[in-house]
Amino acid sequence: xxxxxxxxxxxxxxxxxxxxxxxxxxxxxxxxxxxxxxxxxxxxxxxxxxxxxxxxxxxxxxxxxxxxxxxxxxxxxxxxxxxxxxxxxxxxxxxxxxxxxxxxxxxxxxxxxxxxxxxxxxxxxxxxxxxxxxxxxxxxxxxxxxxxxxxxxxxxxxxxxxxxxxxxxxxxxxxxxxxxxxxxxxxxxxxxxxxxxxxxxxxxxxxxxxxxxxxxxxxxxxxxxxxxxxxxxxxxxxxxxxxxxxxxxxxxxxxxxxxxxxxxxxxxxxxxxxxxxxxxxxxxxxxxxxxxxxxxxxxxxxxxxxxxxxxxxxxxxxxxxxxxxxxxxxxxxxxxxxxxxxxxxxxxxxxxxxxxxxxxxxxxxxxxxxxxxxxxxxxxxxxx
Amino acid sequence: xxxxxxxxxxxxxxxxxxxxxxxxxxxxxxxxxxxxxxxxxxxxxxxxxxxxxxxxxxxxxxxxxxxxxxxxxxxxxxxxxxxxxxxxxxxxxxxxxxxxxxxxxxxxxxxxxxxxxxxxxxxxxxxxxxxx
Ligand SMILES: [Zn+2]
Numbered sequence: 001x002x003x004x005x006x007x008x009x010x011x012x013x014x015x016x017x018x019x020x021x022x023x024x025x026x027x028x029x030x031x032x033x034x035x036x037x038x039x040x041x042x043x044x045x046x047x048x049x050x051x052x053x054x055x056x057x058x059x060x061x062x063x064x065x066x067x068x069x070x071x072x073x074x075x076x077x078x079x080x081x082x083x084x085x086x087x088x089x090x091x092x093x094x095x096x097x098x099x100x101x102x103x104x105x106x107x108x109x110x111x112x113x114x115x116x117x118x119x120x121x122x123x124x125x126x127x128x129x130x131x132x133x134x135x136x137x138x139x140x141x142x143x144x145x146x147x148x149x150x151x152x153x154x155x156x157x158x159x160x161x162x163x164x165x166x167x168x169x170x171x172x173x174x175x176x177x178x179x180x181x182x183x184x185x186x187x188x189x190x191x192x193x194x195x196x197x198x199x200x201x202x203x204x205x206x207x208x209x210x211x212x213x214x215x216x217x218x219x220x221x222x223x224x225x226x227x228x229x230x231x232x233x234x235x236x237x238x239x240x241x242x243x244x245x246x247x248x249x250x251x252x253x254x255x256x257x258x259x260x261x262x263x264x265x266x267x268x269x270x271x272x273x274x275x276x277x278x279x280x281x282x283x284x285x286x287x288x289x290x291x292x293x294x295x296x297x298x299x300x301x302x303x304x305x306x307x308x309x310x311x312x313x314x315x316x317x318x319x320x321x322x323x324x325x326x327x328x329x330x331x332x333x334x335x336x337x338x339x340x341x342x343x344x345x346x347x348x349x350x351x352x353x354x355x356x357x358x359x360x361x362x363x364x365x366x367x368x369x370x371x372x373x374x375x376x377x378x379x380x381x382x383x384x
Numbered sequence: 385x386x387x388x389x390x391x392x393x394x395x396x397x398x399x400x401x402x403x404x405x406x407x408x409x410x411x412x413x414x415x416x417x418x419x420x421x422x423x424x425x426x427x428x429x430x431x432x433x434x435x436x437x438x439x440x441x442x443x444x445x446x447x448x449x450x451x452x453x454x455x456x457x458x459x460x461x462x463x464x465x466x467x468x469x470x471x472x473x474x475x476x477x478x479x480x481x482x483x484x485x486x487x488x489x490x491x492x493x494x495x496x497x498x499x500x501x502x503x504x505x506x507x508x509x510x511x512x513x514x515x516x
Contacts, residue, residue, distance in 0.1 A: 123450040132396060133417060134473050136497070136509065138446060138453040139461055146444035147463055154442070154486050200445045200481070247416075247463050247471045252442055 004225020007036025013331035032216035044102035049085030050335035082128030084370030086338025087377035109339035130245035146199035165192035175329025182331030211331035215339035236269030236380035255373035258295025269380035280341035349383030436492030
């Protein structure tokens, strides 16, 4: 499989009070068109990841909005898979090209989250879990990942509180080097440990923030992409699903669907774990990054702590992870996150990542999780 | 998002208030709630009544809740393996978080969950408490 990337566009991530859902989406779309050097009318189809348009802005039908923004009457669909909405939209775009139905596709991701209270966002996000079995019991998303953290850190005690904090410290280090990141400040282990407790053992600095933002990426068939001298290609797309609720999973110390999705993507791209130069993973919570690097095979089960002990996951380390700053520091506008991960992969493979550039980056993977692991989507990107 | 509906409460009455679960009539696996096919592929279940006794598999203390649970926070939540085999998610009550441990024995009690608005309905459900 080979689908080219023609262009990328991303808004600033953060609390963007002067822009609504539509304006954020439009900004990213226009930036991507400019980067791709194409006109809107060349687009055959659009896929837009969005989770909370209805619950936070009262706006469904974001697919139609994406087409309307560009005065297009082309096929345009909103894709929802909780926090994995963005990568699912990307996957739909890839499949549309692979099927021959489209030659050029625009994939967007957008979320507007800061117009409402934190409690409203907490309630809306819980729709990604199992409403009747988890939400009804008062569980929140930090609560679900805290349950995983407690189980993991009890079984694998080498992942200490300090090493778990290293995930956020490293992601803030990268965020400080990313112009569109929500947080550009470096932090220390003490910042994480001394922050307000959200769901034990996770503090505020173990949690990704509430963020506004949008991201767009334009894909094309290999033939068109080659003709337009595209430097980056998607060579694998793997998707796997599992139960909505944690209680129905086969493991509480891993996210089983993550490993399945990764193997599907690797086998399609014909790569091995050792071929991977960097990864953008779903660190909605610090523990989620630990589970992600193990799902991707960058560490054996229970051994991810070693990567953080050795500072391997920094951009200049042996296994760079989340050079964008991840969800923690770059921000987590839910529907946009999966597309942002793809954009970071493209920036790295184009060699445009400036002071967070991974040296000689040739192959990168993105890993996007919906809910507490009910959906995991992994993509493989290759630079040429 | 919590939908205010007496029909939802009626539909979930067995799961929420009576600790009635489902046992696969093919392989014997037990479930707290009826959802889709059994892992063995069967779609037929017998109702069973749980004893309400079980053990903590993992737990946490939620410090800031969703809208409906805001006034209760902080509260403890756990995933529990019931003695009959089903694994469920529930709040823990009448306990100190610091005393909790994975593997600790707990039992079910009926408790208030949350109230929908000022004049709204009070929702009840099953919580668990450590056995002493
Ligand atoms: Zn069965």
